[in-house]
Amino acid sequence: MTKAQLWIAAFVGLFIILFLLQKVTSESIASSTPPLVEELGCISCHGQGLNGGGGAPSLVGLSSVYKKEQIMQYIKNPESSPRFAEFKTKYPNPMRPFKELDDEKLGILADYILSLK
Ligand code: HEC
Structure with a gap:
């Protein structure tokens, strides 16, 4: 291989590495639904993507x-x-207070809800 060919090979290799890296990082950054939302049943009332189900309002755009802090407070009480x-007049089955959740979990839920635009 000549020097020029080596350079070209090095550049192509670098591009491939950067491309793969970009794919991996963009997938992990994309805001995915935290498992808590499913586990605690938020989806069962508020719907997929929390955009409103039969028995609860949409949480998009809150x-x-x-x-x-106010969302954290709401979930707790x-x-x-x-x-x-x-809301109570519109939805016969009110949301239960999730008193058992600590601030870390409430924060994860609140951040997720705030990201729903
Ligand atoms: C049993 C069904 C049910 C479940 C489960 C449920 N919600 Fe709700 N949620 C409601 C209803 C009904 C309302 C409207 C009034 C109320 O609080 O009952 C509401 C209201 C809210 C609001 C306030 C919306 C507004 O516009 O002010 C937030 C925030 C919220 N829920 C978050 C959550 C989160 C987070 C979870 C999961 C931890 C969850 N909810 C689980 C039924 C539910």
Whole structure:
């Protein structure tokens, strides 16, 4: 191989490596649904992607309504929200308070909900 051929081979190799790296990282960064959302049954009421099911409102676009702490508070104790009273008339089965969740889990859920645009 000549020097020029070696350079070309090195560049092609580098491109392939960068391409693969980009694929791997973009897949892991894409906001996927945290397992908690499925495990705790949020999906069973709020629907796939939490965009509204039969018995619960859509949680898409809540970033214009709540701050992160307020969502955490809501999940822990829905009755604390002024929106709860109005919802109660529309949805006969209210959401239960998820009192058992620690701040770490509440934070994961809140971050996910805030990412739904
Ligand atoms: C039994 C069905 C049910 C389950 C399970 C459920 N929700 Fe709800 N959720 C509701 C209903 C109904 C409302 C509206 C009023 C209320 O709180 O009952 C609501 C309201 C909310 C709101 C406030 C929406 C707003 O616009 O103010 C948030 C946030 C929320 N749910 C998050 C969650 C999360 C996160 C989970 C999983 C940990 C979850 N919910 C599980 C039924 C449910």
